[in-house]
Amino acid sequence: MRIMGLDFGERTIGVAISDELLWTAQGIKTIRRSKAEIDELAELIDKYEVREIVLGYPKNMNGTLGPRAQLSEEFSELLQERFQLPVKLWDERLSTVAAQRSLIEADVSRAKRKKVIDKMAAVFILQGYLDHRQRNV
Template sequence: MRIMGLDFGSKTIGVAVSDALLWTAQGVKTIRRSKTELDELRELIREYEVNEIVIGYPRNMNGTLGPRCELTDEFAKVLRLEFELPVELWDERLSTVAAQRTLLEADVSRAKRKLVIDKMAAVFILQGYLDRRQSKNRQL
């Protein structure tokens, strides 16, 4: 069992996948938005044996729904129908900021940051979701 995390952007989709124990998130790739994006996701779902998807949900800092939330909702519906998997929406506030900060601290060049930022944001989204699951399981 693995969970896939997605950072759904206007031009790209960052992809991360959990380990089999659902403890850690690892960046997998950045998919360019195109007619083949679902095919690429299908291949990754099969390859990593994914049985749940988490998509970053772009709320505003005050908690209201951001302008991209409607597009994210539509994408989530498409994924549910296409892959017949549970799809969760996860508050992604500051995930890109955290990814950017991590890459800056690692002294990654601007050009390389641009190539991996969405994948890193997907890692932060998925890791937050996994940490919350672990926390809930400990409370039970």
């Protein structure tokens, strides 16, 4: 059993997957938003035997919900209907900032950062969820 983490952006979806022990998250792909995005996710769900999805939930810094949160809720419902898997909405505040900082510290060029930022944000979202699970078992 593995858990998939998603960073649902306007143009791309960052994808991360847990290890089988549910301890660590690894970035695996950035999917371009298109009509084929659900098919690409289906392939990954089958390949990695995913049993749960964690979807980034973009809250404002004061905790309120904006228009992006509504889009995430709608996407969550779509994923639940299509894959018949539990989908958890997970607060993603500062995940992109943390991913950006991590890539800068690793001295990744601006052009390369742009290509992997959503995948890295998905890693931070999923890792936060996995850490929370470990503390609350």
